Amino acid sequence: VIPPQALTRDLDAVVVGTSAGGVEALCALLPMLPANCRVSFLIVIHIPRERPSLLPEVFATRCALPIREAEDKEPVQPGTIYFAPPNYHLLVDRGPALALSGDEPVYFSRPSIDVLFESAADIYAEHLMGVILTGSNQDGAEGLAAVGRAGGRTVVQQPESATMPVLPEAALQKGPVDAVYSLEQLQELFSCMGTRGDR
Amino acid sequence: VAGSTFDIELPLLLEAVYQKYHYDFRGYALASLKRRLTHAMEQLECRSLSQLQDRLLHESALFPVLLDFLTVQVSEMFRDPTYYRALREQVVPLLRTYPSLKVWVAGCSTGEEVYSLAIMLHEEGLLERSLIYATDINASALERAQAGIYEAARMGGFTENHRKSGARSSLSDYYTAAYGNVVFDKTLRANMVFADHSLSTDSAFSEVQLISCRNVLIYFDRQLQDRVLGLFRESLCRKGFLGLGAKESLRFSAHSHAFSDFVASDRIFRKEDS
Numbered sequence: 001v002i003p004p005q006a007l008t009r010d011l012d013a014v015v016v017g018t019s020a021g022g023v024e025a026l027c028a029l030l031p032m033l034p035a036n037c038r039v040s041f042l043i044v045i046h047i048p049r050e051r052p053s054l055l056p057e058v059f060a061t062r063c064a065l066p067i068r069e070a071e072d073k074e075p076v077q078p079g080t081i082y083f084a085p086p087n088y089h090l091l092v093d094r095g096p097a098l099a100l101s102g103d104e105p106v107y108f109s110r111p112s113i114d115v116l117f118e119s120a121a122d123i124y125a126e127h128l129m130g131v132i133l134t135g136s137n138q139d140g141a142e143g144l145a146a147v148g149r150a151g152g153r154t155v156v157q158q159p160e161s162a163t164m165p166v167l168p169e170a171a172l173q174k175g176p177v178d179a180v181y182s183l184e185q186l187q188e189l190f191s192c193m194g195t196r197g198d199r
Numbered sequence: 200v201a202g203s204t205f206d207i208e209l210p211l212l213l214e215a216v217y218q219k220y221h222y223d224f225r226g227y228a229l230a231s232l233k234r235r236l237t238h239a240m241e242q243l244e245c246r247s248l249s250q251l252q253d254r255l256l257h258e259s260a261l262f263p264v265l266l267d268f269l270t271v272q273v274s275e276m277f278r279d280p281t282y283y284r285a286l287r288e289q290v291v292p293l294l295r296t297y298p299s300l301k302v303w304v305a306g307c308s309t310g311e312e313v314y315s316l317a318i319m320l321h322e323e324g325l326l327e328r329s330l331i332y333a334t335d336i337n338a339s340a341l342e343r344a345q346a347g348i349y350e351a352a353r354m355g356g357f358t359e360n361h362r363k364s365g366a367r368s369s370l371s372d373y374y375t376a377a378y379g380n381v382v383f384d385k386t387l388r389a390n391m392v393f394a395d396h397s398l399s400t401d402s403a404f405s406e407v408q409l410i411s412c413r414n415v416l417i418y419f420d421r422q423l424q425d426r427v428l429g430l431f432r433e434s435l436c437r438k439g440f441l442g443l444g445a446k447e448s449l450r451f452s453a454h455s456h457a458f459s460d461f462v463a464s465d466r467i468f469r470k471e472d473s
Contacts, residue, residue, distance in 0.1 A: 070446075071446060071448055071450070072416070072417045072447055072448070073421060073424070073448075073451040085445075085446050088417075088446055091230035091231060092230060093228055093229055093230040093420075099228050099230045099417065100417045100447075101230075101231040101234075101418070102272060102274075102414045102417070102444075103231065103234065103235070103272075118234075119230040119233075119234070122230070122233070
């Protein structure tokens with residue numbers, strides 16, 4: 001098992017994808033992020049459409065880092081957590097800046113994890129980490145493979161420790177990943193995401 | 200499809216499309232454009248963007264197909280009902296003061312929003328003195344918009360949206376069903392004008408009181424977005440209204456000072472005197 005500290009060096013951004021059981025998993029992970037963290041976090045969690053997302057409010061009181069719902073053309077700030085808004089895909093564009101799209105759902109999902117991960121891999125390449133957590137469909141598996149191909153780091157939640165193993169299993173079937181972690185190991189990983197200066 | 204070869208091919212293809220067909224996608228936001236082109240490449244069974252470019256330059260019939268991949272945007276009638284409710288309750292009372300009204304739906308795609316606005320204006324008693332300009336760069340999307348034919352299966356969702364928008368009538372009053380489709384009433388179209396217009400290359404439109412341009416600007420880069428907002432400023436009458444998509448803002452635009460929030464939560468802005 002690769003120790004978490006070895007994976008967090010020289011990171012600009014972390015993309016996280018999850019669906020069923022994801023709120024609970026993120027509740028265990030996001031509060032672990034240290035206040036001096038300079039990494040940007042971009043998160044897709046599948047939630048019902050049409051409903052205003054309460055996620056930023058849910059996490060705001062528990063986290064040391066600022067949390068926002070992503071806005072189109074917004075420059076990506078270090079040490080900030082962004083959630084994809086319901087019913088839009090979230091992408092990373094040159095800048096790096098956030099971009100939204102209303103294109104077709106992927107695996108019935110909008111926002112789609114694949115769309116975020118693939119566009120982020122394109123921009124951040126080896127300075128990116130992709131994290132796949134609990135989830136009930138395969139959206140995200142392809143995206144994580146794209147992160148790996150671009151030289152980024154790939155982490156998957158251990159299927160046995162996930163509320164829903166479908167997504168982690170799909171991600172593992174796509175090919176080798178850098179680390180398969182239990183929720184506790186993921187907590188350790190998130191707690192050592194410090195300043196970007198640790199290159 | 201990350202990787203440098205694709206990144207080299209992309210601007211070349213856009214340039215080729217511009218030179219040959221005079222459609223300008225060079226100011227589109229890259230991340231979405233890449234996805235759409237990758238999808239087009241797969242569907243058209245091309246191994247690379249260069250191969251797609253080769254075919255586009257030599258098979259004119261392929262261009263409309265690509266245009267659909269790059270532009271067609273499936274929308275819903277009364278998408279984001281609170282937007283229509285805000286227009287109805289807060290903008291319409293001010294629009295009533297004009298003897299005649301002009302509304303511009305910029306980037307109307309297959310027309311769902313055009314019919315939504317026409318129905319709302321009809322319910323508010325304003326349609327007869329209104330003219331709705333509906334523009335897009337995709338001729339086949341405009342034809343579909345003009346036909347006003349939609350799948351019957353979509354009406355359940357549209358009806359629910361319409362109801363939530365503060366409807367004063369039933370959506371079914373406005374269409375007739377036939378063979379799994381519905382056709383919207385011709386009388387709605389009497390006050391619509393459909394026109395080919397490119398936000399990338401064409402100039403400002405006739406003076407209008409309201410522009411609705413929803414989920415179009417997200418596909419443009421900041422420079423093109425600024426160009427388009429400049430067009431909107433020129434086209435709007437004094438104190439005219441601009442409605443954007445639920446997640447679009449003017450915050451990152453050079454024209455942000457030219458507009459004030461009117462209904463911030465529904466992204467309705469008002470042109471300020473400058």
